[in-house]
Amino acid sequence: METTQSNNNGLLKVIIGVMAGVLALLGYLFMGARNETLELQKSLTSKVEQLSSTQIKLDSISKSLDEKILEVQSLGGNVAELEAVKAQLENDKKKLKTDLSFSVQKYESKIKDYESFLVAKDDDIRKLKEENGMLVAKTQTLETEKQQVIVENAALKTEKEELSTTLTKTVDDFTTKNNDLKRQVTLASAMKAINVQVTALSSKGKERDGGAYKASRIDQLKVSFIMPSNPIAAQNNKDIYVRVLDANGAVVENGNGGIVQVDGKEIGYSFKQSVPFENNDQRVDLVSGKGANYTKGKYSVELYSEGFKIGKGAFEVK
Numbered sequence: 147m148e149t150t151q152s153n154n155n156g157l158l159k160v161i162i163g164v165m166a167g168v169l170a171l172l173g174y175l176f177m178g179a180r181n182e183t184l185e186l187q188k189s190l191t192s193k194v195e196q197l198s199s200t201q202i203k204l205d206s207i208s209k210s211l212d213e214k215i216l217e218v219q220s221l222g223g224n225v226a227e228l229e230a231v232k233a234q235l236e237n238d239k240k241k242l243k244t245d246l247s248f249s250v251q252k253y254e255s256k257i258k259d260y261e262s263f264l265v266a267k268d269d270d271i272r273k274l275k276e277e278n279g280m281l282v283a284k285t286q287t288l289e290t291e292k293q294q295v296i297v298e299n300a301a302l303k304t305e306k307e308e309l310s311t312t313l314t315k316t317v318d319d320f321t322t323k324n325n326d327l328k329r330q331v332t333l334a335s336a337m338k339a340i341n342v343q344v345t346a347l348s349s350k351g352k353e354r355d356g357g358a359y360k361a362s363r364i365d366q367l368k369v370s371f372i373m374p375s376n377p378i379a380a381q382n383n384k385d386i387y388v389r390v391l392d393a394n395g396a397v398v399e400n401g402n403g404g405i406v407q408v409d410g411k412e413i414g415y416s417f418k419q420s421v422p423f424e425n426n427d428q429r430v431d432l433v434s435g436k437g438a439n440y441t442k443g444k445y446s447v448e449l450y451s452e453g454f455k456i457g458k459g460a461f462e463v464k
Contacts, residue, residue, distance in 0.1 A: 196250040207260045339371040339457025358462040367434040387450040390416040393443040400434035
């Protein structure tokens with residue numbers, strides 16, 4: 147019995163020892179698993195933090211790229227390279243969300259490349275601003291010069307207009323004076339008809355004088371006058387135009403009338419005759435055509451030559 151009891155005690159001790167070992171092993175395994183879980187949690191937390199930090203950095207770089215694109219566009223520069231890098235960055239951001247083999251070192255390298263690119267672009271933008279500043283300054287200088295040219299041209303135009311006005315006035319004054327002088331010379335050289343006498347000729351050629359005639363006895367008119375000598379007049383044939391005017395101022399036709407220009411105006415005449423000017427106070431007789439109808443009243447006679455009125459006379463029909 148004692149032997150059996152002793153064996154049982156020994157077995158119990160073995161079982162207890164085994165159980166204690168098992169419990170110790172389980173405790174060890176539990177503590178190991180717990181420690182491994184804590185390490186995994188720490189690793190995951192670190193990964194999440196790194197992923198979040200990387201996302202923030204990429205977003206910041208994306209915002210900087212957008213700002214630089216707008217700035218370069220406003221300066222008139224080329225944004226093709228900036229837009230290409232922005233597209234690459236957006237692709238990296240998209241990959242980051244599904245990257246199961248995320249490596250902070252790989253993205254840190256990309257971020258450094260992006261940051262270096264931004265720094266280089268800052269330098270390019272600075273140079274572009276300087277160039278734009280120079281262009282603006284040059285544009286302002288050109289605009290100032292343009293305004294000066296406009297002012298100078300306006301002044302020259304005004305001066306030219308004033309000079310043109312002065313020249314025109316001078317030419318007009320000279321022309322006026324020249325015309326006046328020509329007119330004076332022409333007037334000085336014009337013929338004169340003095341002592342103008344109008345007599346009536348009957349159909350038989352009988353001449354009646356006295357200045358008053360019966361209509362039935364007037365077949366033709368003879369206008370007589372003295373043409374004084376004139377040392378500056380041309381000694382040539384002179385056309386003498388005779389206007390016979392009734393009491394109403396109407397021209398009486400005498401067979402070979404027409405139109406003559408006097409002082410720039412056209413006037414009618416009754417008849418004309420060419421007379422050789424001899425420059426010796428010659429007497430001139432002009433005879434009208436036949437067929438004129440004379441009525442009772444007072445008539446005036448005007449003589450013209452070379453565009454001027456040279457004399458006048460009168461007669462009466464009873």
